[in-house]
Amino acid sequence: MTKKASVLFVDDEKRVLRSLKALFKPHYNIHITTDGHEALEIVKNNTVHVIVSDQRMPVMTGVELLRQIKQVSPTTMRLLLTGYADLPAIVDSVNDGEIFRYISKPWDNDDIIKIVKKAAQIGQEQAVNTPAPIATSEKQDIELLVIDDDIETYNAVQEIIGQEYTVKWAATLNSAFDILTQGKVMVIISEIHVADEDITLSLKLMKQHHPNIISIVLTHFNDAQSLIALINQGQIFRFLPKPIRKPLLTNSLNAAIQRYRVVQQQPELLIRHSVEEPKPNKMTSGIMTFLNQIKPSQKIQIH
Known part of the structure; x- marks a missing residue:
């Protein structure tokens, strides 16, 4: 241009x-x-x-x-x-x-x-x-994954949206990766600390390599600098505080599903989700091993 x-x-x-x-x-x-x-x-x-x-x-x-x-x-x-x-x-x-x-x-x-x-x-x-995003209510086989060692988060998501969509639960990062490698998860609702493990790097790398997966962070955590890094390096879609507020969570889940539908129709919008590359550490290679196992059908590349 x-x-x-x-x-x-x-x-x-x-x-x-x-x-x-x-x-x-x-x-x-x-x-x-x-x-x-x-x-x-x-x-x-x-x-x-x-x-x-x-x-x-x-x-x-x-x-x-x-x-x-x-x-x-x-x-x-x-x-x-x-x-x-x-x-x-x-x-x-x-x-x-x-x-x-x-x-x-x-x-x-x-x-x-x-x-x-x-x-x-x-x-x-x-x-x-890019044309204007197309709103759609078309039924799709969308799976949501809750990553949290507190089952109440899963219960809340299941209660809100479980009759329409499949909601899965992972209480550890390893079990989350096992579910993700099945290649069907489109929306993630995640704590920042799960089973005493900081999973922010995983969320950042997920968005970098699988930008079509929509991430909602739901947490007690309230550190401003870490949230800034999740914006710039993870392009999280929503950040929600705990304790859970059902109306806010409901609106966020519906908006995330709608965003996923729009991106499926218009993959050119994914370029708006491009992120800064997070600084690697000793965990990076191990996380990438799991992320690379996500099925190609779940990937949409940013050009």
């Missing part, structure tokens, strides 16, 4: 906007504003491939802005840029804004350039080639 992508930066600090404009102007068509309402008008009246918004702004927060942007321009890639590790805002950025990346202030120039470049490439491709 020869045309420059359009990027919109929203921040209530003009000095931040000046810095971002100077950094990106040589490569993109840049819009800047300090006002969330003006940002919405810019997106409504222009093709905007990427929006990068601060969180803590007067009148309208970044999460609220990105939530509205998702409605008016679903192909626009949404990034949150903030200097505050505000856990409720980060959770909302996943659940309401469905953001592509979370960027911390102060940013590293090389990192933010790389992130915006990737988002712009996806945004341009989607704006040109």
Whole structure:
């Protein structure tokens, strides 16, 4: 593509906007504003491939802005840029804004350039080639996997959706991998710590190598930095706190199943789920051995 992508930066600090404009102007068509309402008008009246918004702004927060942007321009890639590790805002950025990346202030120039470049490439491709997602209620043989050593999570999911779909339960990571290698699971509902084991790396690698599997994290865990890593490296679809709130879980399960259906119809949307590669550790090779056993029919490649 020869045309420059359009990027919109929203921040209530003009000095931040000046810095971002100077950094990106040589490569993109840049819009800047300090006002969330003006940002919405810019997106409504222009093709905007990427929006990068601060969180803590007067009148309208970044999460609220990105939530509205998702409605008016679903192909626009949404990034949150903030200097505050505000856990409720980060959770909302996943659940309401469905953001592509979370960027911390102060940013590293090389990192933010790389992130915006990737988002712009996806945004341009989607704006040109991707039709609006097709809503469907068509019955499909969808399996859900609960990964949690607390059976109450399985019971809650089974009660909500078990009459329509097959719900399986794994109380350990190894038993989860055994189920996954059968190649039928489309939605995962997972704790972060299972049987005293941190499984965040597994969730990240799962999304990297099997992007069509939709992940919901349901946990007592409340560390902001770990959640940021799950956004950037795991593209989790929803983050839900424990204790379980049935209405919130019900809405999230239905939304996850609908997202899976849409991705099956339009696999080109999977590029929006591309993730940063997590840093490898001594467990990586063992996890990959299991992930590579997932049947090819369950894989959709991102090009």
